[in-house]
Amino acid sequence: MAFNPINWILGFFSLDIGIDLGTANTLVNVKGKGIVINEPSWVAINKRTRKPYAVGAEAKSMVGRTPANIIAVRPLRDGVISEFEITREMLGYFIDRAHQQSIVPFPRPRVVVGIPSGVTEVEKRAVYDASMLAGARETYLIEEPTASAIAVGLPVGEIVGSMIVDIGGGTTEVTVFSMGGIVTSRSLRVAGDELDQDILNFVRNKYNLLIGERMAEEVKMKIGSAFPLPEEKTITVRGRNLISGLPETLELSSVEIREAMSGSIQTIIDTVKDTLDEVPPEIVADLMDIGICLSGGGANLLGLADRVSDEVRIHAWVAEDPMSCVARGAGMILEDFDNLKNWLIKID
Numbered sequence: 001m002a003f004n005p006i007n008w009i010l011g012f013f014s015l016d017i018g019i020d021l022g023t024a025n026t027l028v029n030v031k032g033k034g035i036v037i038n039e040p041s042w043v044a045i046n047k048r049t050r051k052p053y054a055v056g057a058e059a060k061s062m063v064g065r066t067p068a069n070i071i072a073v074r075p076l077r078d079g080v081i082s083e084f085e086i087t088r089e090m091l092g093y094f095i096d097r098a099h100q101q102s103i104v105p106f107p108r109p110r111v112v113v114g115i116p117s118g119v120t121e122v123e124k125r126a127v128y129d130a131s132m133l134a135g136a137r138e139t140y141l142i143e144e145p146t147a148s149a150i151a152v153g154l155p156v157g158e159i160v161g162s163m164i165v166d167i168g169g170g171t172t173e174v175t176v177f178s179m180g181g182i183v184t185s186r187s188l189r190v191a192g193d194e195l196d197q198d199i200l201n202f203v204r205n206k207y208n209l210l211i212g213e214r215m216a217e218e219v220k221m222k223i224g225s226a227f228p229l230p231e232e233k234t235i236t237v238r239g240r241n242l243i244s245g246l247p248e249t250l251e252l253s254s255v256e257i258r259e260a261m262s263g264s265i266q267t268i269i270d271t272v273k274d275t276l277d278e279v280p281p282e283i284v285a286d287l288m289d290i291g292i293c294l295s296g297g298g299a300n301l302l303g304l305a306d307r308v309s310d311e312v313r314i315h316a317w318v319a320e321d322p323m324s325c326v327a328r329g330a331g332m333i334l335e336d337f338d339n340l341k342n343w344l345i346k347i348d
């Protein structure tokens, strides 16, 4: 391509931004700086005007506490853009905030956004439009599993198979790579949120105690597990007794919480097994060498890697800092754009 001085100058000053637009958390990675934003994908909006009132951590802290005219929502709840306008506002807010940290107010940033691999053309277009409307100069999309695999350093470009299982808030994605492409992938709407619901339902049904979603998530993160723990744990929760209507405190054990989540965990494991069933034997053999990489916030669940290893008979391991893989991978693509751009999905 001919040398274009304008592009060169733009490229020199340009702020390159990698974004993990997750169902639970949004991370923004600015080239040369690292992850500058890591906030929940929540937006509190004014019900009447539909205008954002707060975004990110502040909006999440309002959940379950909002007055009648304000509602806190997760615009990507199930991994699809269910609320386009709100997604656009949220993305715009985060891009603006990242951009404010740049020394020059122009040119507008070049953006790489991670999207779940199962999304439709219409949804891809919606993310692209949201990013462009939010002020990007150029927008590229990348499938999240690919971004994670690059961050983790899996040999995705080589003649050997590898597998990543990403457990986010709304979706679990199982992806097998080989020779620079995706061999097979599955997406499942059972992930972190579903485990929170399992806990909430269990506490309500067994103890007639109503706890909030955030309390349920806290229980999962502190004592939740997928495999018997060397030392079982307990946690104290607070909620409202559904019979007396009065506040109540209760102690829960990791054993009962594991049982409460077991159906959903089994669904996730079965999806890994089903994916393996579709994979050619040579690649299965490769996986037995490399193991199965777990990423996303759900990979932090205690004992999950042990449980997968035990059931699938292939060693599973948790990526380093599993919640930031997508954002780090998107950043690595921006660092080495010419070599890695083949992984991007271009929309025009």
Ligand code: ADP
Pocket (backbone or CB within 6 Å): 021, 022, 023, 024, 025, 026, 167, 168, 169, 170, 171, 191, 192, 193, 217, 220, 221, 222, 224, 295, 296, 297, 298, 299, 300, 301, 302, 322, 323
């Ligand atoms: P997404 O990509 O969908 O935004 P993330 O990768 O950010 O999702 O993961 C968010 C999910 O990970 C949430 O359901 C959260 O509860 C869960 N999570 C985070 N930390 C832990 C932990 N220590 N144990 C279990 N689940 C966790």
Ligand code: MG
Pocket (backbone or CB within 6 Å): 020, 022, 023, 144, 166, 168, 296, 326
């Ligand atoms: Mg994710």
